[in-house]
Amino acid sequence: MKVDPIGVAIIGAGIMGTAHAGAVASHPRARLVGVASVPDGPARELTARYGGWVATDDYEELLVRPDVKLVIVATPDHLHTEIAVAAAEAGKAILIEKPLATSLADADRVIEAVERAGVPAMTAFNHRWIPCYAQAKAEIDAGAVGRPRMAYARKNDRIFVPTRMLRWAEGTTPAWFLSSHDIDLVCWFFGDDQAVEVYATGVRGVLDGMGIKTPDAVQAQVRFASGAVATFESCWIYPDTFPTMTDSFIEVVGERGVIHLDRKDEQLEIATSSEYRYPRTSITPVIHGVQAGALALADRHMIECVAEGRAPLVTLAESRHVTAILDAIHRSLASGHPVAV
Structure with a gap:
């Protein structure tokens, strides 16, 4: 049929x-x-x-x-x-x-x-469809490292992104643009644990000086209801000589083990007479x-x-939780104090 x-x-x-x-x-x-x-x-x-x-x-x-x-x-x-x-x-x-x-x-x-x-x-x-992250979720759910107690995640971009790739960088921040993926992943790894408090700090100056009114970098510590903590780092001022567009790393520490997820080079390295680079291969590769x-x-x-x-894998309730954490990050940046999620 x-x-x-x-x-x-x-x-x-x-x-x-x-x-x-x-x-x-x-x-x-x-x-x-x-x-x-x-x-x-x-x-x-x-x-x-x-x-x-x-x-x-x-x-x-x-x-x-x-x-x-x-x-x-x-x-x-x-x-x-x-x-x-x-x-x-x-x-x-x-x-x-x-x-x-x-x-x-x-x-x-x-x-x-x-x-x-x-x-x-x-x-x-x-x-969630990148193989290493999906495997990490399966390992955590199977109890391989015990209950997650701490996470650290960074996504840091070359300055090319806010200055030349995005025409609308002023309409967002490195946290909204970059950390949303990492916050979703860490919350997915942590399961039903809900974020309750955020304290965020930011760095400004380089992009402001170029007429792009947005933070250069943001770091935020998020405390969860169980007492677990996670730190999220996002930055938009890596030099364009860095060998990959995005430096991406996640660590999850459990009660009985640790998982490292480093996607900086994604297994491909290319050196030419003019540059050394790590092309991105996980998200949008063209294969044959x-x-x-x-x-x-x-x-x-x-x-x-x-x-x-x-029903889709990613629920809107989970997406709202990511937005709530990011909203709290930006409220904390504005106030200089910890805020409730």
Whole structure:
């Protein structure tokens, strides 16, 4: 019996929108219906490359189409809420790029709209599909290191990211942009343990001096209800000579062991006459002409959830908890004091 493919619309045609378009195009049960971007030039480029029918600068044009079943929100961090709410009200399943929202109030607006509409929705915390993190979760759940008691996580980017890769760096911070993945992973590893208090400090000056009004770096210690603690570090001023775009490391210390997750080099090193680098291979690699990796697996999971009526792996309650921790981090930065989550 022939099964109609899941029609997908992508809102946003930047780095992540492009990656999602490639992932959708590689899935046999999905069909890219269209892409929206402002201006519409990038949307036209993606539909031409991946076979979409509609390229527009008005995302509502996609939401009214009956052949769109899943909407992927791939706009900048601070522009998720209105689109996600509108998609839910249009009765569409939703995959939202991380973080769910950049305020707790906005996260609650999205969740309320999704619950009212009764549509499936998931935040695209694609790191849960990176093999080493998925294996770490399985080991922790199996009791290999005992109950987690402490974690340290860092994601530090080259200065290229806020100065040249992102045109909207002032609309976010390194914590919102980078630590959201790590906070989701550590909370996933910790299980039902809930964060209760945050104390955060930040460093400013380099980016401010370049006219980009956002912190250079943020460190936050998070205390959980069980007494466990986790430290999250994010930085945007690594020199562009660093051999990888992102220095990424997570440590989980349990009562009977420790897990280290170092993704700095991802097993590939390339030296040429002009540079030495560690290319990223986990999230959006193209393998034999087909986009693969963690983002494609997360998209595949969501497409199959829509097709089969299954609940997504990442719940909106978990995504709200990540936003609540990040909200507390920024309140602590502003106040200079510990704050409740």
